[in-house]
Amino acid sequence: MKHKMRCVIVDDEPMAREILASYIEKTANLQLIKSCKNASEALVFMQDNQVDVYFLDINMPEISGLSLAKIINKKAQIIFTTAYRDYAVDGFDLMAADYLLKPISYDRFLAAVEKVNPIKDSKNNNHFMFVRADRKMVKIDFESILYIESLSDYVKIFTSKKSIITRETISNLEQKLEGKSFIRIHRSYIVSIDKITSYTNEFIEIDKKALPISRSYKESVLQKLAEV
CATH class of the missing domain: 3.40.50.2300 (Response regulator)
Incomplete structure (x- = not known):
């Protein structure tokens, strides 16, 4: 899109x-x-x-x-x-x-x-983004992101070194990551395709954590991964 x-x-x-x-x-x-x-x-x-x-x-x-x-x-x-x-x-x-x-x-x-x-x-050629966390704008390299999880009124970004909490919406972050190696697999999850270790029709595994693929995203997710 x-x-x-x-x-x-x-x-x-x-x-x-x-x-x-x-x-x-x-x-x-x-x-x-x-x-x-x-x-x-x-x-x-x-x-x-x-x-x-x-x-x-x-x-x-x-x-x-x-x-x-x-x-x-x-x-x-x-x-x-x-x-x-x-x-x-x-x-x-x-x-x-x-x-x-x-x-x-x-x-x-x-x-x-x-x-x-x-x-x-x-x-769109940037390799990083800034998000508001701990009362400041924090730089996050796209390459370091494992996955992003939406939790009620805030979002948690899991990276290879730490996790960052921000009040940005997951949809806003999805737009920032558009054109990069990321895919939305659930209303609550965005994952880095490069960090996927395995997947089934129901789950994607990243860093030993199984993340669910929702029914509404399943077709587009499986098609995208089949093309990788």
Whole structure:
């Protein structure tokens, strides 16, 4: 499955948020994960969620889109939206992917999204990821991961040296690992294909631990392993 870019809209105008949401919904490679009415709301959300693309309104009360852009994770892409043409220079000084002038047509929206794609694709070459654990962002090399287990409201990542607990969802981690040597075998488990020592139709064994293959994932898992 092709990776969908996770999008967040930040705009104090309800109509503007609705228009952008409708554009994102009908664009195949985009997924709207949050629509925020101000920068403060976006700041809270970005603490615990990975975002690929922000659609930022520049002229907002209290915290402007330009101010928010300066503290957004540098791995994320920014597309500014505004009703004021004069902001364009400031927007591109912050290395925005594009600058959309309201009212925004769908054709112009798609042109902006196309500018994001090549940069996004290059990021998939990373061999590591960062997750929040113990009040800090911890680097985890993909090669060290044995398997990942979802436990209620948190996720436990088992590596060759230790286990790490984070409040990220297993689905979010699955997206981070997309294109790597990992496979989802159960709603609660993701495993490293390279670390599998044996498997049956019901279980996968890693590091002397048997992990269940759920009925809903069985066909895709067995097909994937047969191709290895």
